[in-house]
Amino acid sequence: MQQSSIASNKSINAKSAGGNSALWKRIVLHKYMYLLALPGVLYFIIFKFVPMWGLLLAFKEYNPYSGFTGSEWVGFKYFSELFSDANFYIMMRNTFAINIFGLVFLFPIPILLALMLNEVRHETFKRFNQSIVYLPHFLSWVVVASMTFFILSTDVGIINKLISESGHETISFLSNPNYFWGLLTAQSMWKEAGWGTIIFLAAMAGVDPQRYEAAVVDGANRWRQIWHITLPAIRPTIIILLILRLGHMADVGFEQILLMMNPLVLSVAEVFDTYAYTHGILKGQISMGITVGMFKGVVGFVLVIVSNYIVKKLGHEGIY
Structure with missing residues (x-):
């Protein structure tokens, strides 16, 4: 039973490694397309996703002196x-x-x-x-x-x-x-x-x-x-x-x-x-x-x- 579990884990790891390898091959093959998309991706990460942490302030009594993490939760x-x-x-x-x-x-x-x-x-x-x-x-x-x-x-x-x-x-x-x-x-x-x-x-x-x-x-x-x-x-x-x-x-x-x-x-x-x-x-x-x-x-x-x-x-x- 233990050998079967080990074999199953090895199979999953091998598939994961194979998937990662295929992903990197696609990235290398289409590297210029990914480079073309990189500025847009960075824009959304920096200006859209990162600022979403600020939504937590809707549930806090924000105090500039206490800062983002020190402000009191008010639900x-x-x-x-x-x-x-x-x-x-x-x-x-x-x-x-x-x-x-x-x-x-x-x-x-x-x-x-x-x-x-x-x-x-x-x-x-x-x-x-x-x-x-x-x-x-x-x-x-x-x-x-x-x-x-x-x-x-x-x-x-x-x-x-x-x-x-x-x-x-x-x-x-x-x-x-x-x-x-x-x-x-x-x-x-x-x-x-x-x-x-x-x-x-x-x-x-x-x-x-x-x-x-x-x-x-x-x-x-x-x-x-x-x-x-x-x-x-x-x-x-x-x-x-x-x-x-x-x-x-x-x-x-x-x-x-x-x-x-x-x-x-x-x-x-x-x-x-x-x-x-x-x-x-x-x-x-x-x-x-x-x-x-x-x-x-x-x-x-x-x-x-x-x-x-x-x-x-x-x-x-x-x-x-």
């Missing part, structure tokens, strides 16, 4: 405070409402824009238009917020000057809560729609041209070609990006919100990111800020899992 104290906060459901409403606006109005725009650019046959004109729609992405939110102020403010705004000169009363675009979510969505559409076309244009470039030629022979016009060839070809890309987008439903553009919010729109502008900034940075409650970030991460993780499950049940490819 779910900060989670309880977050969920019992009077503004918690307001923040959740605002966060999800802003993201739903973006999902409904912003997400389809890069797809439509990419379809239109893909139909342009003059290469120079096409590249010129691509460059124009990409440019807003490189502007900071400070510049975008300043432009919005000079266009929509009641004092110096171009729109309100035109309204005033036409004999009508000016409109408080920037201080009216009813306009805030739409204003944020419009800003994001102008700034990011062009940049979002890059992935879809790349997916369209991979479509076999012979499929379009066969469709022309069968008498399909451009609309039919888009509907039956282009859109099905980019459907996996759309689904993957949609799932990833749902994973950020608890996130909003913190810088954009911070620049655009004011006391008059606070009821519709307060989100988890600004709450974490107020408590974690301004008030020095580091543990509360980390608690908010952890809660957002859990919400995003659950949404990705659920949406990926639904997509696969519908017969499409998910992200895993």
